Amino acid sequence: MIGERIRYFRKLKNITQKDLADGICAISYLSKIENGVATASEEVINMLCGRLGLNSEEAVNEFDGGLLRVLTQFKGNVKNRNFSEAEKLISELNDVIQESQSQEIRIQYDVYLFGLYVFTGQVKQSTIQYQKIHQTSIDLLSQWPQIFFDYYYYLSLYLCRKEEFHKAMKCNEKLIGLMKLIEISEIEKGRIYFNQAWLYTHHRLYFQSIQVARNAIESFEAEFDIENLLDSLILIGVNQRRIQDYYESEKYLKRALQLSEKLQKTHTIAITQHNLGYLYSDMGRSLEAIDQLQSAFQSAQLSGNELLCLIYLLSKEYMKLEQFEEAMEWCDKGLSLLNTYPYREYHYHFHLQYMEIRNVENEQYEETLREAINFFEKEQLNQYVVEYAEKLANYYYQNTKYKKASELYRLANKARQN
Template identity: 25%
Template structure:
């Protein structure tokens, strides 16, 4: 990075306005020209800017430390492959401390990208990640293919974590365009296939999700990364289940369960039991479904994990018209909302508000559904738009409001078309 870019990056990192940094040194427009690489500041101005930024003057003498970058990247590979949160925290702190000592390290942009990617694995980093993304996006034009690969991957993961699945898939699709100009290593390709399969699965794009997760699984098996292989098997099983390949799905889940037992790991018990619950729910084996959902909930610790299964228990009891138990799990879910991440809190509050309206048969049910549908549509979550349109239409039809029911049946079908990524019903064939 050039001197001007490094000044800009450090200024933004310190939340400093151009006007403040330039005050008493130069006019803001001149500082802007420095930051955009249009002029090279004199040594005197450079020193005054560094003093204002509280950066040692000898930082300007920083040279490219390629060995340090190689070391960080090697550790980064290990962290991403193993999903080890403690190692992620250690490496993130090491990179941060190194940058604090070498704020004008020419590889600063790459190091900020690595640090931000590691933060995605750590709790309570949302505000810093958002701030870093604003800074990084501002340097997008100056990024090389490798840096763009990191940036789009980070943006895709953030979108996925915010339940913006369609947007996440768009970011990952952009990453794939860089494969031609940036030769990705096998581990990077495996990670890209893995995170893309998650996003595609959330969009109900099952065929491509299966292809991607199988590619990731092949690498993880080859490298004997057993826990990553289990993760892939769970994704594969979900995709198989949702495409109707139920026997294959059950075999995949059982395989994941067997491997997890062999390595004496309880980390995946909650996920596997949950998906066995959804498998039996499809087969209308309600007793078995509830058994596995309760097992899943017992194995989960974190509120953001528990809420998924609590919601499934609510749905399952509602489906069998056991409204008393449905009310119990609705209340449990609502009580857990304040412990969730901001994105999940909004996402599940919408779901619970809809089920409250259905269970208690509230008078303003259409208004409530309209509000929730607007939220899901804004987030391009056409799957839930389609589901809830059909739920509302069925209720309206049962209440003999056939005209309104027809409107929502049609609206649900239109959302299904959007979800399927087609422009008209003819393309569904």
């Protein structure tokens, strides 16, 4: 029926009933036309089609109600992340989609199939679908704001999976601009803001990340999306520590901890305790740092990089307190875990920590510091460049190698400014 077709093309072009009906008919009358309750005159139909950029013949010929209903179900399942239900519809759609005379329908299917492949981690199929869209449809997508927006959302996630983070960040910036043009849920807004905050963090743009993550928090709070809210609180807390705004960092991390404990989310509790321990370590509050880090360790919720970081921090804090036996105990734990989690960063941390606890300052210590500085310079982890450059400078100074010491102090100051 013509009303169903008008509704289809109106939604496809992201036009509201108010805008379509303006100057043609009442909004309530348009609603009745779309729902088949009222039969409009040929003049009204022609005017509505004209505003949609169609003629009445196109509205009839380019529309298949049955196909649209299946495609709408498929699109809804992808957007709502009901992936198993979406996959059940693929074979049915593949049989008829290419026969459709509607270019919009074919492009719409390609975009949401791309989204399904991205969400479900099917990298090869995602790449094939991306190339197909890029070669055949990319210049046409801007005609349909909703499809255009969803395509760039899926593209951002796809680029993250491929670890093309700079491209993903630029793609997400475009998405945030497009949000003003279409209607999307607060949860969708929050996810886009959070993804951008994470990408800014990856590029060490901490101030920008904090600003965007606050937008994410507003969206997640509006929809009571606790999981994503917790992730956003922790991300802000971590980045506030990185820019040395310790008061704000503690505020966000404590809020995350209180909410996690209330909801009994054990993994999130451990993550937050770990980050509070890291914060207190940076603040020189060793006893509080140890308390939080010990709690996180006892939960047995952490692994990999997070677990190595936690153990290294515990060893450091005991070292600061001159409790060398406890420091060595945790250092030995870290060294033994390097076989399971061979992170190069912690290879240097633990081996240097071991030598310092044992008060070993020899050529091996010098060489390991040199290797560590070179590694952290390449990784652009400037806080460790500062730490180890200053340690090596002190070593040279104590051994009356003043020229080398001066070079290392300059390197540390340069890294501190970056």
